[in-house]
Amino acid sequence: MSGLLVSLILLLTASALPLAAWRRPALASRLGSWGGAAACGVGLASSIAAFAGSVTASRAWPWVTPVGGAFSLALDPLSAFFLIPMFLVCGLGAVYGRAYLAGDEGRLALGPSWCFYNLLTASMIVVLTASNALLFLVSWEVMTLASFFLVTYDHDRAESRLAGRLYLIAAHIGTAFLVVFVLLGRRYTGTLDMSQWPAAFAGIPAARLGLLFVCLVIGFGTKAGFMPLHVWLPEAHPAAPSHVSAVMSGVMIKTGIYGLLRFGTMLGTPALWWGGLLVAVGLASCVFGILFALAQQDIKRQLAYSSVENMGIVALALGVALVARALQLPTVALLALAAALLHVLNHAVFKSLLFFGAGAIYRATHTRNLDALGGLLKRMPRLGLGLIVGAAAISALPPFNGFVGEFLLYRAAVLGLNSDADAGMILLAAIGGLALTGGLAAACFTRLVGVALLGEPRTPEAAAAVEPAGAFRWPVTILAALCLALGVLGPFLVVRLAPLLSLLSGDPLAKVSGLLAPETGPLTAVTLMALLVLALVVIVAWARHGLLRGRDVREAGTWDCGYARPTARMQYTATSFAQPLVGLFVRLLRSRRRYAIAPGLFPASASLNAETRDVVRERVFTPVFQFVDRWLSFLKWLQSGRVQLYILYIVITLLGLLFWTLRGGA
Amino acid sequence: MTSWLDIVMVLLFLTDLGLLGSSRLGVYVRLAAVQGVLVGVLPLLVQHTLALETVAVAAGTIAVKSVLFPWLMARIMRGFDDRRERQPYLGYTVSLVLGVLAVGAALWISRRLPESGAGGLAAHGFLMPAALFSIFTGLILLVTRRKAVTQVLGYLVMENGIYVAGMVLVPESTFLVELGVLLDLFVGVFLMGIMIFHIQREFDHIDTDQLAALKDWGGEP
Numbered sequence: 058m059s060g061l062l063v064s065l066i067l068l069l070t071a072s073a074l075p076l077a078a079w080r081r082p083a084l085a086s087r088l089g090s091w092g093g094a095a096a097c098g099v100g101l102a103s104s105i106a107a108f109a110g111s112v113t114a115s116r117a118w119p120w121v122t123p124v125g126g127a128f129s130l131a132l133d134p135l136s137a138f139f140l141i142p143m144f145l146v147c148g149l150g151a152v153y154g155r156a157y158l159a160g161d162e163g164r165l166a167l168g169p170s171w172c173f174y175n176l177l178t179a180s181m182i183v184v185l186t187a188s189n190a191l192l193f194l195v196s197w198e199v200m201t202l203a204s205f206f207l208v209t210y211d212h213d214r215a216e217s218r219l220a221g222r223l224y225l226i227a228a229h230i231g232t233a234f235l236v237v238f239v240l241l242g243r244r245y246t247g248t249l250d251m252s253q254w255p256a257a258f259a260g261i262p263a264a265r266l267g268l269l270f271v272c273l274v275i276g277f278g279t280k281a282g283f284m285p286l287h288v289w290l291p292e293a294h295p296a297a298p299s300h301v302s303a304v305m306s307g308v309m310i311k312t313g314i315y316g317l318l319r320f321g322t323m324l325g326t327p328a329l330w331w332g333g334l335l336v337a338v339g340l341a342s343c344v345f346g347i348l349f350a351l352a353q354q355d356i357k358r359q360l361a362y363s364s365v366e367n368m369g370i371v372a373l374a375l376g377v378a379l380v381a382r383a384l385q386l387p388t389v390a391l392l393a394l395a396a397a398l399l400h401v402l403n404h405a406v407f408k409s410l411l412f413f414g415a416g417a418i419y420r421a422t423h424t425r426n427l428d429a430l431g432g433l434l435k436r437m438p439r440l441g442l443g444l445i446v447g448a449a450a451i452s453a454l455p456p457f458n459g460f461v462g463e464f465l466l467y468r469a470a471v472l473g474l475n476s477d478a479d480a481g482m483i484l485l486a487a488i489g490g491l492a493l494t495g496g497l498a499a500a501c502f503t504r505l506v507g508v509a510l511l512g513e514p515r516t517p518e519a520a521a522a523v524e525p526a527g528a529f530r531w532p533v534t535i536l537a538a539l540c541l542a543l544g545v546l547g548p549f550l551v552v553r554l555a556p557l558l559s560l561l562s563g564d565p566l567a568k569v570s571g572l573l574a575p576e577t578g579p580l581t582a583v584t585l586m587a588l589l590v591l592a593l594v595v596i597v598a599w600a601r602h603g604l605l606r607g608r609d610v611r612e613a614g615t616w617d618c619g620y621a622r623p624t625a626r627m628q629y630t631a632t633s634f635a636q637p638l639v640g641l642f643v644r645l646l647r648s649r650r651r652y653a654i655a656p657g658l659f660p661a662s663a664s665l666n667a668e669t670r671d672v673v674r675e676r677v678f679t680p681v682f683q684f685v686d687r688w689l690s691f692l693k694w695l696q697s698g699r700v701q702l703y704i705l706y707i708v709i710t711l712l713g714l715l716f717w718t719l720r721g722g723a
Numbered sequence: 724m725t726s727w728l729d730i731v732m733v734l735l736f737l738t739d740l741g742l743l744g745s746s747r748l749g750v751y752v753r754l755a756a757v758q759g760v761l762v763g764v765l766p767l768l769v770q771h772t773l774a775l776e777t778v779a780v781a782a783g784t785i786a787v788k789s790v791l792f793p794w795l796m797a798r799i800m801r802g803f804d805d806r807r808e809r810q811p812y813l814g815y816t817v818s819l820v821l822g823v824l825a826v827g828a829a830l831w832i833s834r835r836l837p838e839s840g841a842g843g844l845a846a847h848g849f850l851m852p853a854a855l856f857s858i859f860t861g862l863i864l865l866v867t868r869r870k871a872v873t874q875v876l877g878y879l880v881m882e883n884g885i886y887v888a889g890m891v892l893v894p895e896s897t898f899l900v901e902l903g904v905l906l907d908l909f910v911g912v913f914l915m916g917i918m919i920f921h922i923q924r925e926f927d928h929i930d931t932d933q934l935a936a937l938k939d940w941g942g943e944p
Contacts, residue, residue: 700874701812705866719835 058114058132060103061140065182067096072175079168086162089171090155093178097148100182104144108137111556115188115252125249126191134557136186138398139315142405143185145539146307147178149532153413154300156528160420161211170210170298177203177304184312190239190249197235197312201228204309207301208293220289220296227289231279238272238320241265255323266324270331273320274338281313283372284342285673287365291349294361295425299416302357306364307409311401314371321375322561329383329479335376336483340490342369347497348642351504351635352669355425356415359505360408363451366494367404371397373487374466381473384480387564388572392469394561395554395573400462403450403543407459410447410536414440417529418509421522427508427631430519432615434510437524441510443533448502450540453495455587457540461547464580466491497638504634512615513625547584548577632667639669647672728768732849735761735887736826739860742880743822744815748806751876752796758857759788762883769890784886787905792879795916800872813867821863822856829855850891857884871919875912882908 071092075085106112117129154174158167180203183196205228209221243249245265246257258266279286290310294302321327346366353359374397381390417440418433419425434441450457455464470484470491514520524530543550552573559569617623639648648669655662695706738758742751763785766777800806813821833851861881865874886904 701866701868704862708862708866715832719832 058103058107058112058116058130060099060106061130061132061182061186062116064096064100064103064144065179067092067099068175068179068182071096072172072179075168075171075175077168079166082162082167085168085171086155086158089168089175090151093151093171093175094148096175097144097151097178100140101144101148104137104140107132108134108141108557109553112137120192122191124191124243126195127189127250128192129189129250130183130186131188131252132186134560135315135318138557139185139311139401140182142311142402143178143181143308146405146409147181147304149409149413149535150174150300150304152528153303153416153532154298156526157298157300157416157420165211165213170207173203173206174301174304177207177309181309181312185315188251190242190251190254193251194232194235194239198232200309200312201225201232204293204301204305207305208297210298210301211296214296216292217296220292224289224293227279227286231276231286234272234276234279235316238269238276241269241272251319251323255325258323258325263328267328267331270321270324270327271334273317274334277313277316277320278338278372279313280316281310281368281372282342282365283338283368284345284365285677287342287346288671288674288678290365291353291358291361291671294364294412295355295357299357299412299419302360302416303409303412306361306412307405310364310368311405314368314375314397314401317375318561322563327379327383329380332376332379332381332383333483335372335379336487337376339369339371339373339376340486342366342372343494344369344490344497345645347494347501348639348646349669349671351497351501352639352646352648352667354427354631356418356427356505356509357412357425359427359501360411360415363411363498363501364404364408366498367400367408367451370463370466370491370494371400371404373491374400374462374469377466377469377473377484377487380480380483381469382562384473384477386473386476386480387562387568388576389469389473389476390562391558391569391572392465392472392576394558395551396462396465396469398554398557399465399547399550400459403458403462403540406536406539406543407447407450407457410443410533410540411451413529413533413536414444414447417525417533418522420529421525422516422518424516424518427505429516430509430514431512431625431628432510432514432519433522436514436520436522440525440530440533443530443537444510445506446537446540447533448506450544452499452502454499456544456584456591458543458547459540460544460583460587461550461580463491463495464547464583465551465576468576468579500635500638504631508629508631508634512628515625515628545584545588548581551577551580632665636667639667645672647675728765729849731761731765731768732853735853735883736856739856739880740819740822742860742876743818743863746808746811746815748800748803748808748870748872751808751873752793752800755796755876755879756789756793758880758883759792760785762886763788765887765890783905787909788879788883791909792912795912796872796875799916799919808868808870808873811868813863818863818867822860825859825863826852826856829853829859850887854884854887854891857881857887860884871915871922875915875919878915879908879912 071089074092075089078085078088107114111134113131113133115129115131117127120126120128151174154171158170161167177200180196180200184193184200187193187196205221205225208224209217211217212221239249242254242258245261246254248254248257274283275286279289282290290306294306297305343366346362346364346369350359350362350366353362374393378390378393378397381387381393415425417437418430421437422430422433424430434445446457450459453459453463467488470488473484474481474488514522552570555570555573556566558564558573559566562569614623615628620627639646646669648667650668651664651666653662653664654660735758738754738761741754745751745754763781766781766784811818829852832855836851858881861877861879861884864877864880868874868877882904889904
């Protein structure tokens with residue numbers, strides 16, 4: 058706990074100092090970066106120790122508020138589990154960010170950006186450890202605002218401002234539901250002290266608990282990016298600087314999952330429909346998320362949609378766990394819960410890796426458009442290798458870490474299939490959806506690697522790219538190593554989760570360990586097989602290297618195909634690679650295509666432009682907000698611009714209230 | 724003591740009515756200065772013992788409200804060509820009628836206010852109505868006048884009313900609270916003075932209604 062406090066104080070200092078040094082951007086950047094990295098190092102060590110030792114600790118300070126708030130922090134295995142990836146990604150992001158932002162020195166304000174970056178990290182510590190509901194809401198809001206300012210960092214661009222506005226609106230709609238949840242919770246229990254809530258919720262009617270649960274799913278789902286509340290993600294992640302995208306996508310959206318787990322477990326035994334709701338939300342998120350990812354040309358937008366997909370997988374796992382809890386299937390529930398937790402950890406690792414990599418590519422080539430890249434593996438081999446590992450991990454290929462969570466989820470769903478007719482249907486849908494998602498994800502990231510890294514460069518910028526500096530590359534390398542390590546150590550990790558699973562499920566530790574131990578067998582077997590394949594690949598590569606030594610090796614352009622004058626334009630583009638799959642789902646995706654073919658027998662120029670916008674945003678949110686805007690615009694006359702009239706409104710209101718209060722008394 | 728208090732209250736009513744009925748900015752400033760003296764001596768009349776604190780608060784209030792503020796205002800107005808409040812949203816006669824109605828409302832409200840712990844003070848017939856009437860006068864000035872200087876004065880008058888009301892409702896209000904209020908007021912007026920100065924430099928006038936072009940809606944397509 059004291060390590061966390063040290064980290065918190067360091068972060069607050071490291072957010073104040075860059076602001077004070079705003080006139081000297083290089084100094085501000087150094088202060089913010091070092092301070093943030095040091096604080097995250099301390100926090101990481103402390104939270105790993107806390108998780109390994111299943112430490113529970115709490116601290117409270119008095120805080121004068123009218124409704125019963127207190128500045129009380131509590132550390133338990135759940136907090137520690139979410140703190141570990143948070144510190145890891147934020148720390149690496151602080152190192153990476155200094156190199157990334159150096160390109161903007163003089164054009165954009167670096168001091169404020171570092172201030173908000175470290176404030177975001179600090180607020181996430183409090184969000185993940187708050188044990189008072191009011192403190193939780195306040196730190197939640199600080200987190201939202203800090204990330205808003207980070208998204209609008211490049212505020213000269215209309216794209217950033219739009220993204221920021223969208224994010225702010227979406228985040229506050231979500232927070233509104235959380236406020237309702239906290240207010241209802243306080244009304245039902247009479248306290249804001251979260252440690253007393255589980256006991257106090259026990260005697261509450263099921264309908265009210267259901268209402269609370271729906272508030273939680275909407276409130277936290279907006280932050281986590283569940284469909285159809287995901288609309289802010291594909292705008293905000295591309296607009297933000299890459300280290301911020303990595304932090305937001307890698308860890309900040311996970312606070313939504315943390316909230317669901319923290320508050321959801323307080324509500325006691327779930328009804329069957331709770332799990333059904335989460336499974337439905339999860340299925341929609343993962344299938345649509347990955348389909349939209351497949352149809353994007355912007356790398357970071359694709360990664361943002363892929364975050365929607367991965368959060369969908371987590372929601373799916375949580376849904377399966379809830380269904381199993383409702384039907385008294387402890388093994389299935391434990392496995393699904395373990396799957397959700399591991400996928401949260403793993404997604405934090407590989408998604409931040411991919412965002413770091415995408416940022417490095419953007420800095421090297423000045424474009425995020427896949428169709429303007431190509432051939433980068435030859436130009437930046439080390440970064441490229443890291444990206445390939447990340448893509449394999451996110452496609453859930455063994456022995457990398459993305460596989461572990463999804464495998465556990467499959468296993469849980471299959472185990473539960475025969476238990477009950479209704480649940481069987483839900484679990485079958487989960488398996489089918491997950492399989493479809495997995496296939497599409499593999500296609501999606503094959504496309505990313507194939508189009509950006511392989512082939513020949515499509516533009517002079519891509520051709521001129523060189524291996525980026527160490528600060529860009531090392532975070533990617535570290536995370537890639539972690540992808541492999543977490544994948545290989547998967548079975549071991551599952552066992553280590555037992556104390557946390559026992560905390561979440563309420564079952565005693567011995568029972569949880571007993572149920573989990575036999576279930577790690579298949580995972581171990583698959584991991585060993587994959588390791589063998591990996592070893593085989595290494596051996597083959599080594600043998601090839603040995604065989605080619607001393608011989609004449611000629612290198613030709615990729616896709617050379619014996620043509621006399623091949624050009625880079627003869628390659629598959631990102632759009633054409635995805636076309637067969639996107640075409641299958643065109644009714645859902647509503648992709649638009651524009652052709653321009655010159656007339657004549659020998660057309661000189663032709664163009665094809667395909668674009669896929671967010672269906673939910675275009676078909677649901679935009680019309681709804683336009684409708685609201687139309688109906689509320691008659692209120693515009695209230696804002697006349699005259700100070701006198703505004704004061705008159707206040708006077709009329711106050712006098713009206715005064716007369717209304719005094720009307721009876723004498 | 725009570726007769727002196729009555730006289731001060733009557734003078735307060737009269738200055739308020741004078742503010743509502745006049746059009747010259749100079750008269751406004753002078754009447755506000757007089758009001759400053761009136762509310763300044765009030766603590767001396769209300770407290771039965773002459774503590775050092777009371778004298779200090781009275782002296783401070785008078786110094787700020789009837790010396791410093793009028794001097795500031797006069798400085799600001801030195802550059803004006805036009806020292807009249809022209810074309811207010813409500814004419815002077817209508818404002819006076821409204822003022823008389825406000826006197827009625829003030830009396831009605833003060834009769835119905837819950838008895839506070841003030842004891843003798845609340846029982847004094849005119850303190851609370853005078854306070855409320857000053858607040859209403861300030862609000863009327865704020866709402867119906869155009870010039871920024873008049874707006875500042877409206878704010879000052881309203882604060883005078885709040886000061887008197889505070890004395891009635893919270894007689895145990897300490898030295899510190901009153902000092903705080905005074906400081907608040909000073910900063911407010913000071914800032915407004917600077918703003919008026921800059922608005923005038925920038926736009927060549929201090930008509931607040933022309934600032935309406937700065938609103939969010941409808942100004943630009």
